[in-house]
Amino acid sequence: xxxxxxxxxxxxxxxxxxxxxxxxxxxxxxxxxxxxxxxxxxxxxxxxxxxxxxxxxxxxxxxxxxxxxxxxxxxxxxxxxxxxxxxxxxxxxxxxxxxxxxxxxxxxxxxxxxxxxxxxxxxxxxxxxxxxxxxxxxxxxxxxxxxxxxxxxxxxxxxxxxxxxxxxxxxxxxxxxxxxxxxxxxxxxxxxxxxxxxxxxxxxxxxxxxxxxxxxxxxxxxxxxxxxxxxxxxxxxxxxxxxxxxxxxxxxxxxxxxxxxxxxxxxxxxxxxxxxxxxxxxxxxxxxxxxxxxxxxxxxxxxxxxxxxxxxxxxxxxxxxxxxxxxxxxxxxxxxxxxxxxxxxxxxxxxxxxxxxxxxxxxxxxxxxxxxxxxxxxxxxxxxxxxxxxxxxxxxxxxxxxxxxxxxxxxxxxxxxxxxxxxxxxxxxxxxxxxxxxxxxxxxxxxxxxxxxxxxxxxxxxxxxxxxxxxxxxxxxxxxxxxxxxxxxxxxxxxxxxxxxxxxxxxxxxxxxxxxxxxxxxxxxxxxxxxxxxxxxxxxxxxxxxxxxxxxxxxxxxxxxxxxxxxxxxxxxxxxxxxxxxxxxxxxxxxxxxxxxxxxxxxxxxxxxxxxxxxxxxxxxxxxxxxxxxxxxxxxxxxxxxxxxxxxxxxxxxxxxxxxxxxxxxxxxxxxxxxxxxxxxxxxxxxxxxxxxxxxxxxxxxxxxxxxxxxxxxxxxxxxxxxxxxxxxxxxxxxxxxxxxxxxxxxx
Amino acid sequence: xxxxxxxxxxxxxxxxxxxxxxxxxxxxxxxxxxxxxxxxxxxxxxxxxxxxxxxxxxxxxxxxxxxxxxxxxxxxxxxxxxxxxxxxxxxxxxxxxxxxxxxxxxxxxxxxxxxxxxxxxxxxxxxxxxxxxxxxxxxxxxxxxxxxxxxxxxxxxxxxxxx
Numbered sequence: 001x002x003x004x005x006x007x008x009x010x011x012x013x014x015x016x017x018x019x020x021x022x023x024x025x026x027x028x029x030x031x032x033x034x035x036x037x038x039x040x041x042x043x044x045x046x047x048x049x050x051x052x053x054x055x056x057x058x059x060x061x062x063x064x065x066x067x068x069x070x071x072x073x074x075x076x077x078x079x080x081x082x083x084x085x086x087x088x089x090x091x092x093x094x095x096x097x098x099x100x101x102x103x104x105x106x107x108x109x110x111x112x113x114x115x116x117x118x119x120x121x122x123x124x125x126x127x128x129x130x131x132x133x134x135x136x137x138x139x140x141x142x143x144x145x146x147x148x149x150x151x152x153x154x155x156x157x158x159x160x161x162x163x164x165x166x167x168x169x170x171x172x173x174x175x176x177x178x179x180x181x182x183x184x185x186x187x188x189x190x191x192x193x194x195x196x197x198x199x200x201x202x203x204x205x206x207x208x209x210x211x212x213x214x215x216x217x218x219x220x221x222x223x224x225x226x227x228x229x230x231x232x233x234x235x236x237x238x239x240x241x242x243x244x245x246x247x248x249x250x251x252x253x254x255x256x257x258x259x260x261x262x263x264x265x266x267x268x269x270x271x272x273x274x275x276x277x278x279x280x281x282x283x284x285x286x287x288x289x290x291x292x293x294x295x296x297x298x299x300x301x302x303x304x305x306x307x308x309x310x311x312x313x314x315x316x317x318x319x320x321x322x323x324x325x326x327x328x329x330x331x332x333x334x335x336x337x338x339x340x341x342x343x344x345x346x347x348x349x350x351x352x353x354x355x356x357x358x359x360x361x362x363x364x365x366x367x368x369x370x371x372x373x374x375x376x377x378x379x380x381x382x383x384x385x386x387x388x389x390x391x392x393x394x395x396x397x398x399x400x401x402x403x404x405x406x407x408x409x410x411x412x413x414x415x416x417x418x419x420x421x422x423x424x425x426x427x428x429x430x431x432x433x434x435x436x437x438x439x440x441x442x443x444x445x446x447x448x449x450x451x452x453x454x455x456x457x458x459x460x461x462x463x464x465x466x467x468x469x470x471x472x473x474x475x476x477x478x479x480x481x482x483x484x485x486x487x488x489x490x491x492x493x494x495x496x497x498x499x500x501x502x503x504x505x506x507x508x509x510x511x512x513x514x515x516x517x518x519x520x521x522x523x524x525x526x527x528x529x530x531x532x533x534x535x536x537x538x539x540x541x542x543x544x545x546x547x548x549x550x551x552x553x554x555x556x557x558x559x560x561x562x563x564x565x566x567x568x569x570x571x572x573x574x575x576x577x578x579x580x581x582x583x584x585x586x587x588x589x590x591x592x593x594x595x596x597x598x599x600x601x602x603x604x605x606x607x608x609x610x611x612x613x614x615x616x617x618x619x620x621x622x623x624x625x626x627x628x629x630x631x632x633x634x635x636x637x638x639x640x641x642x643x644x645x646x647x648x649x650x651x652x653x654x655x656x657x658x659x660x661x662x663x664x665x666x667x668x669x670x671x672x673x674x675x676x677x678x679x680x681x682x683x684x685x686x687x688x689x690x691x692x693x694x695x696x697x698x699x700x701x702x703x704x705x706x707x708x709x710x711x712x713x714x715x716x717x718x719x720x721x722x723x724x725x726x727x728x729x730x731x732x733x734x735x736x737x738x739x740x741x742x743x744x745x746x747x748x
Numbered sequence: 749x750x751x752x753x754x755x756x757x758x759x760x761x762x763x764x765x766x767x768x769x770x771x772x773x774x775x776x777x778x779x780x781x782x783x784x785x786x787x788x789x790x791x792x793x794x795x796x797x798x799x800x801x802x803x804x805x806x807x808x809x810x811x812x813x814x815x816x817x818x819x820x821x822x823x824x825x826x827x828x829x830x831x832x833x834x835x836x837x838x839x840x841x842x843x844x845x846x847x848x849x850x851x852x853x854x855x856x857x858x859x860x861x862x863x864x865x866x867x868x869x870x871x872x873x874x875x876x877x878x879x880x881x882x883x884x885x886x887x888x889x890x891x892x893x894x895x896x897x898x899x900x901x902x903x904x905x906x907x908x909x910x911x
Contacts, residue, residue: 267769353771356771679824683822723769724769726770726772727771734771
């Protein structure tokens with residue numbers, strides 16, 4: 001909700017400068033336009049030789065790509081005339097990925113055959129190095145969730161999907177990659193979230209708005225683990241999460257998903273708060289098509305959740321559009337719009353373990369939290385030739401929230417923030433002793449304007465420059481070197497120049513066995529909320545702190561990826577050891593030296609060491625198995641205790657059993673008990689010691705009607721938390737209890 | 749199919765065996781409580797002026813506070829009543845549920861906050877088996893037991909501060 005008294009005062013000076021600089025640089029790069037040609041081919045399934053409609057074909061390290069139409073054909077248009085040899089990556093969900101070196105003039109009309117592969121391996125990623133690569137070719141651990149998995153699991157918010165990613169913990173609104181974060185009500189996220197490379201962090205709290213993302217149009221979620229500020233700047237302390245939006249086919253597609261379910265009554269009488277069954281329902285509707293030079297993806301979503309706890313209901317909507325238009329042969333414009341709003345109860349923590357489904361008795365149940373989020377982004381891309389292309393990205397991300405107290409009430413909270421983003425990026429291949437070096441370089445500027453009763457009227461801006469070089473000796477090694485310089489330019493804030501280097505090495509030892517190692521630095525500038533919070537909380541005053549330094553991290557990783565067929569069964573084995581050093585971590589701290597107030601301070605130095613192992617296989621042609629184990633030792637260097645809110649063991653397992661028209665799926669998730677929390681939380685929350693290991697099983701049966709009647713319809717019966725296992729996802733917060741739901745999805 | 753079944757069954761058994769149900773409300777019979785009664789020995793008339801009584805709280809410490817009562821509470825070394833107990837009364841009471849017993853409480857007190865500054869706290873009553881407010885007593889609380897104590901407060905004769 002926009003507050004008329006606190007209208008944004010956008011400092012247009014810096015914004016205009018950054019846009020002008022980026023446009024000038026972009027136009028400077030756009031000086032050549034070569035004669036263009038097309039490359040075409042076909043993609044079929046190996047056994048049935050049916051067309052694989054929707055399969056993606058991408059040229060490695062470039063912006064070129066296409067999708068397969070209903071006849072199995074694809075055309076990559078407007079390739080520069082001097083484009084000769086390239087690596088083509090052909091992928092589709094449910095099939096193995098092929099990477100093949102082709103001669104773009106001699107191999108025109110090439111036909112690819114893909115084998116069925118119910119478990120996804122060899123995924124394509126773009127966020128590790130800001131370009132198209134397969135997972136095996138990047139020097140750092142990357143996990144991928146594809147859209148099929150999001151649909152199968154009936155995912156409505158991104159955090160619901162992240163809990164199954166190896167090495168990730170979700171503590172309510174905080175995402176922690178390999179122990180990088182604990183719990184801070186989402187304020188100051190140590191993971192950066194992007195949509196197609198555009199940052200989606202809120203300008204005031206620096207948090208991720210999980211309820212505002214276009215879940216239904218996500219093609220895949222990429223999770224890059226380890227410090228990533230060398231390419232992505234502030235916030236990438238623990239890693240980054242990039243959501244890639246799906247591309248439309250030439251055939252118009254309307255797809256839908258409808259679901260509804262109910263929370264079962266808890267086993268314990270004390271926890272029953274309603275006689276009826278509380279429902280959780282939703283609807284997604286999407287249209288997509290590529291018409292000539294124009295591509296469109298647009299969707300709308302509605303969600304209503306009555307909650308598994310008393311006074312924990314929410315209603316929200318989300319709309320999304322992505323428009324792409326080929327302005328010229330080699331120039332493409334993409335425009336994105338995303339909007340969302342939510343109205344929800346102000347649940348914070350339970351009354352006590354004995355009444356874990358009820359809020360504290362003093363809670364005013366008339367109070368609601370209203371929030372709105374809107375973002376608009378544009379991307380102009382220019383391909384010059386086979387060796388050079390450039391991108392200009394620009395956009396705005398707006399968030400606002402308020403509770404429904406009167407403005408003069410001490411409990412009233414309100415904030416709105418707009419983050420402006422501009423990035424000009426170039427990619428070039430240059431010759432070096434007969435070999436190519438792939439360069440990625442650019443300039444970025446972020447300006448944030450905050451108007452808030454809680455934080456005051458504030459602004460923040462960061463300017464950056466980055467360069468990364470990748471040297472590739474085919475079948476021998478790929479060496480990546482890079483660095484980024486960031487400078488916070490906020491008035492009144494003294495900031496150091498942050499230099500974030502990165503080095504990575506990939507060594508293909510034998511066919512399908514790749515070793516990798518990487519070192520990277522991350523940093524995070526304090527958010528406006530951490531720096532300027534000035535509120536009263538439970539009788540304590542929260543004080544501003546303008547002296548906050550950026551948090552920093554250094555990640556070192558070594559790993560291997562091995563893909564092998566054993567007795568005609570595909571196996572993928574991935575192993576990594578990691579060591580992360582984190583300094584100046586910002587935590588809310590009770591100030592007990594004379595004032596007993598709360599202030600965000602740089603207080604924690606941490607060391608996190610661990611290993612991660614994962615296996616994917618399809619046993620005997622019938623049983624899919626994915627399992628991953630992460631063992632961590634997250635230590636506070638100052639106290640030698642385990643860091644607050646961290647588990648030491650994470651174990652995720654997924655089973656798939658296709659059977660005729662049905663598929664049975666089982667997810668199992670284990671997290672060891674969180675040993676340490678803030679002792680002071682006991683001042684506010686009852687039964688903070690009520691913590692336990694997490695053992696959660698989700699199960700589902702999917703009925704694919706298309707296999708029976710060729711109707712494009714799937715029915716799923718989902719049971720999340722099958723055994724109604726009770727645990728806390730955050731102190732004083734009972735995690736979601738058993739939810740049984742039916743989902744219908746289809747397209748025409 | 750036999751191989752599949754022999755693969756799935758151990759995994760499912762593992763899943764079932766690891767699921768013990770998780771958290772549950774604590775059975776009443778396992779709970780441990782400290783019930784306190786506060787007697788203001790000279791009645792309502794003996795209370796300090798209204799503007800100097802911000803709150804009265806009960807606080808029970810696992811370790812003796814060394815320099816600052818609030819510090820000990822913030823360190824998690826004490827049970828305390830967050831909200832103020834009733835003011836300007838002849839008597840009142842409090843109840844603590846003791847987590848993870850047995851627990852030894854070495855110093856059980858009634859604390860008066862006399863200004864808006866949360867640090868301005870004064871001990872006005874202590875638990876003493878002998879009745880001598882200069883000799884505070886400790887109490888060991890065992891699982892499943894309820895303990896009743898009485899603490900007297902005389903604003904004209906306050907016990908010594910612990911530091």
